[in-house]
Amino acid sequence: MNAARDLPKVVAGLAIVALALLPTAGLPAFYDSFVYLVFFWVSLSTSWALLSGFAGYFSLGHAAFFGVGMYTTATLTTKAGVPFLLTIPAAAALSALLGVGVGAVVFRLRRLRGELFALLTLAVTFVIGTIILNTPIDGGGGVFMSAVPLPHLMPTPTGTIYILGFAICVLTLVTAWWVAHSRLGMGLFAIHDDEDVAEAKGVPTFRYKLLAFALSAGIAGAVGGIHAMYVGFLTVAGTFELTVPLYVVLMSVLGGSRHWLGPAVGATAITTLLYAFISGGEAMIGRAIVGLILIVAILWLPDGVIPAIQHWAKKRRPQPAKAQAEVVPVVPATVRPIGERHILEVRAVTKRFGGLQALAGVDLDVREGEIFGLVGPNGSGKTTLINVISGHYPLSSGTVAVDGVSIGSLAAHEIARRGVARTYQIPRPFANMSVLDNVALAATFGGPVRAQREIRDEARHWIGFTGLGSKEEALPAELNLHERKFLELARALAAKPKLLLLDEVLSGLNPAEIDNAIRLVRAIRGQGATIVFVEHLMRAVVELSDRIAVLNEGKLFALGAPRDVMRDPRVVSIYLGKAYAA
Amino acid sequence: MPSATLLGQALISGVLAGGMYGLLALGLSLSWGLLRLVNLSHFALAFLAAYLTYELGTTYHVAPWWSAAMVVPAMFLIGLAQHWLFDRFKVNELASLLITFSFAVILEVAIQLYWTADYRRFETPYSTLSIKAGPFYIPVLELTLCLVAGVLAWGTWQWLRKTYVGKALRASAEDADIAAAYGVDYRKLAYLISGMGAAYAGIAGTFIALIATLAPAQIWTWLGVVFAVVIIGRLGNPLGALAAGMLVGASESIAMAVLSPAWAPVVSFSMLIAILLWDPEWL
Numbered sequence: 001m002n003a004a005r006d007l008p009k010v011v012a013g014l015a016i017v018a019l020a021l022l023p024t025a026g027l028p029a030f031y032d033s034f035v036y037l038v039f040f041w042v043s044l045s046t047s048w049a050l051l052s053g054f055a056g057y058f059s060l061g062h063a064a065f066f067g068v069g070m071y072t073t074a075t076l077t078t079k080a081g082v083p084f085l086l087t088i089p090a091a092a093a094l095s096a097l098l099g100v101g102v103g104a105v106v107f108r109l110r111r112l113r114g115e116l117f118a119l120l121t122l123a124v125t126f127v128i129g130t131i132i133l134n135t136p137i138d139g140g141g142g143v144f145m146s147a148v149p150l151p152h153l154m155p156t157p158t159g160t161i162y163i164l165g166f167a168i169c170v171l172t173l174v175t176a177w178w179v180a181h182s183r184l185g186m187g188l189f190a191i192h193d194d195e196d197v198a199e200a201k202g203v204p205t206f207r208y209k210l211l212a213f214a215l216s217a218g219i220a221g222a223v224g225g226i227h228a229m230y231v232g233f234l235t236v237a238g239t240f241e242l243t244v245p246l247y248v249v250l251m252s253v254l255g256g257s258r259h260w261l262g263p264a265v266g267a268t269a270i271t272t273l274l275y276a277f278i279s280g281g282e283a284m285i286g287r288a289i290v291g292l293i294l295i296v297a298i299l300w301l302p303d304g305v306i307p308a309i310q311h312w313a314k315k316r317r318p319q320p321a322k323a324q325a326e327v328v329p330v331v332p333a334t335v336r337p338i339g340e341r342h343i344l345e346v347r348a349v350t351k352r353f354g355g356l357q358a359l360a361g362v363d364l365d366v367r368e369g370e371i372f373g374l375v376g377p378n379g380s381g382k383t384t385l386i387n388v389i390s391g392h393y394p395l396s397s398g399t400v401a402v403d404g405v406s407i408g409s410l411a412a413h414e415i416a417r418r419g420v421a422r423t424y425q426i427p428r429p430f431a432n433m434s435v436l437d438n439v440a441l442a443a444t445f446g447g448p449v450r451a452q453r454e455i456r457d458e459a460r461h462w463i464g465f466t467g468l469g470s471k472e473e474a475l476p477a478e479l480n481l482h483e484r485k486f487l488e489l490a491r492a493l494a495a496k497p498k499l500l501l502l503d504e505v506l507s508g509l510n511p512a513e514i515d516n517a518i519r520l521v522r523a524i525r526g527q528g529a530t531i532v533f534v535e536h537l538m539r540a541v542v543e544l545s546d547r548i549a550v551l552n553e554g555k556l557f558a559l560g561a562p563r564d565v566m567r568d569p570r571v572v573s574i575y576l577g578k579a580y581a582a
Numbered sequence: 583m584p585s586a587t588l589l590g591q592a593l594i595s596g597v598l599a600g601g602m603y604g605l606l607a608l609g610l611s612l613s614w615g616l617l618r619l620v621n622l623s624h625f626a627l628a629f630l631a632a633y634l635t636y637e638l639g640t641t642y643h644v645a646p647w648w649s650a651a652m653v654v655p656a657m658f659l660i661g662l663a664q665h666w667l668f669d670r671f672k673v674n675e676l677a678s679l680l681i682t683f684s685f686a687v688i689l690e691v692a693i694q695l696y697w698t699a700d701y702r703r704f705e706t707p708y709s710t711l712s713i714k715a716g717p718f719y720i721p722v723l724e725l726t727l728c729l730v731a732g733v734l735a736w737g738t739w740q741w742l743r744k745t746y747v748g749k750a751l752r753a754s755a756e757d758a759d760i761a762a763a764y765g766v767d768y769r770k771l772a773y774l775i776s777g778m779g780a781a782y783a784g785i786a787g788t789f790i791a792l793i794a795t796l797a798p799a800q801i802w803t804w805l806g807v808v809f810a811v812v813i814i815g816r817l818g819n820p821l822g823a824l825a826a827g828m829l830v831g832a833s834e835s836i837a838m839a840v841l842s843p844a845w846a847p848v849v850s851f852s853m854l855i856a857i858l859l860w861d862p863e864w865l
């Protein structure tokens with residue numbers, strides 16, 4: 001029994017019981033009403049953070065989902081006579097549907113930038129508000145809820161609304177906790193840091209964003225359904241207004257929008273503060289002070305209160321000397337023979353960017369277990385070929401097959417799941433994740449489904465394998481270029497790829513680091529992966545490759561054993577000009 | 583269906599009202615497009631300028647153009663001060679949005695504490711002047727506003743296109759590091775743009791004082807439409823901002839005449855959504 005670890009659970013349990021029993025305590029209705037408002041803002045800001053904090057898509061449209069929930073309940077109860085409690089799931093479902101609908105359109109936009117997403121969602125709010133205003137749903141006069149019967153869950157009506165608000169608040173926090181600790185949350189955090197890389201590591205980014213949007217909007221809808229009863233009289237101007245999304249953003253950012261509990265902390269603090277000023281008759285001053293707090297918080301605590309506390313606690317606590325993962329000897333036990341089977345087949349692949357023909361019909365076969373070098377002058381299409389195989393760019397025409405299965409039309413994350421991993425020429429680690437989390441993400445989404453514990457062990461193994469054993473808890477910003485390149489390798493390896501695409505892993509390294517990297521690439525092949533690598537450094541190409549292909553102007557120019565190809569006068573001429581080829 | 587005269591009048595008033603959208607969008611478009619800072623306090627600054635013009639005009643009987651000569655440079659200085667904060671803390675786009683929102687709230691509170699929440703109207707002899715052109719009436723104040731907006735937009739556009747400073751700014755917006763390597767002092771230019779943006783808010787504020795009825799909460803009324811205008815007109819493009827403003831103004835006005843006034847908000851936002859989904863090359 002670990003008392004220190006169980007303490008938070010005990011406190012949380014006691015708090016839940018105490019808060020649930022508050023309406024029976026016979027306190028003035030004022031208290032129920034105030035604490036309800038805290039629950040309301042905690043739920044709303046936490047639901048906002050599920051998409052906007054975790055995945056980094058800042059929405060200013062939370063009022064739309066909340067408002068749709070309010071009007072769903074209002075319409076169903078007043079016009080169709082549906083019992084109040086039954087309308088709440090309907091409100092949640094309708095809002096979630098709206099979220100998925102908006103997401104399905106917006107997330108397909110080619111150049112969706114953060115601030116465009118924010119404004120699009122804001123625009124959706126105003127459009128929906130105007131439609132509701134001009135149709136019989138509201139009709140311009142507002143909707144009265146006073147005639148709607150309230151179930152007797154608690155002795156008083158305010159107590160009943162209180163307990164519903166409390167239930168949705170607990171449910172929201174549990175959802176947020178669960179998402180943050182699940183595969184979904186891991187994917188969303190990766191999307192926040194670098195969506196392209198997340199997709200390439202096997203995260204189904206589009207589906208995850210839609211899922212997060214549905215959860216976020218659905219909870220907001222349910223909260224709105226309950227709030228309709230609390231407010232009693234709905235108007236479009238009071239519902240679809242700008243202050244709802246802005247307060248939600250403010251609360252989440254203040255508390256820390258990437259942490260599941262952050263928005264709750266921010267919402268509690270700001271609601272209490274505003275209420276204190278309103279009850280003191282100084283509502284305007286309260287608003288100004290909240291504004292001031294937000295400015296100070298963003299300038300000095302840009303990540304929010306909870307991350308700042310975590311950071312401070314981590315610094316204070318002396319790091320226990322951890323047993324480091326064993327560094328695997330970087331020498332393969334046996335060199336596997338190169339098979340006759342083709343692991344990668346590229347047929348007549350073309351890629352066009354507007355008027356530029358980057359790949360003009362490339363055919364290549366890569367055999368299982370070989371190290372295949374891809375060289376050529378700048379602009380010859382090497383990196384484009386890697387990007388096309390990994391699914392980063394769609395093909396213009398042609399086919400690509402891995403292990404006999406055509407992957408040309410698949411999304412990048414599906415290609416990653418089929419055992420294709422890649423590295424980036426300029427390392428692109430997930431900036432807010434530790435080295436361990438970076439590698440664990442690649443293992444989670446690249447490899448087969450297995451327990452997190454097993455994944456962590458594997459990740460530690462690959463971190464040790466690439467010599468980063470002492471940096472597990474470091475953030476990528478704390479690594480030098482050499483270490484970041486090796487982090488790229490560790491992430492690629494953790495996915496247990498059949499085919500590994502390396503894009504200039506050696507560029508920018510010093511000679512000793514290059515020798516180290518060459519040994520590592522050999523060791524990776526020893527693990528059973530086939531490697532295609534793009535490289536400018538000829539010493540490494542000749543030393544490592546079983547075969548090399550030369551690309552020039554988007555076409556395959558030469559193919560064969562390294563020494564033969566590099567002596568080919570035609571190859572020398574495209575690198576150095578005709579005069580040297582003679 | 584309303585008559586042709588009514589539609590024509592609606593179109594004229596719409597384009598003229600759109601001039602205000604364009605004028606407000608101008609400063610926003612500059613700071614968003616060239617500095618990557620989203621300034622929500624732009625509207626609050628415009629209203630602060632409007633209230634100052636109102637105060638100078640009603641209490642001290644200062645003519646609007648003399649008020650503008652005082653208020654606009656003051657706004658320029660406020661813009662510089664704001665940018666000092668952004669520069670000092672290396673504020674990014676999203677943080678700038680939240681910080682300037684807070685500024686706007688604080689300014690709103692300050693305005694309400696000084697001028698109260700009551701509606702204020704600055705009565706001038708110009709507010710009822712209008713030119714009659716055939717069957718149509720053209721209000722003089724709105725026409726002046728459009729001319730001023732046109733001159734500002736065209737001048738700024740030429741300045742960005744033709745002068746060294748303008749080119750340096752556009753280069754920095756594309757890639758600040760590379761531009762700096764070619765000797766562009768981006769930081770100084772950024773101060774200039776921030777000051778200009780706020781000064782444009784000041785000019786817009788002078789016209790708001792003359793045309794509109796003032797109340798602190800009005801700060802937020804134009805926010806959505808003007809942001810739509812900024813995006814439709816393409817970030818950092820002054821002429822685009824004005825043209826988009828007039829387009830949106832005209833569309834809203836026609837929608838009000840044909841459907842009902844309550845449908846107006848749908849117009850600008852539907853246009854924004856449509857244009858973002860269409861995603862043309864020039865955006």
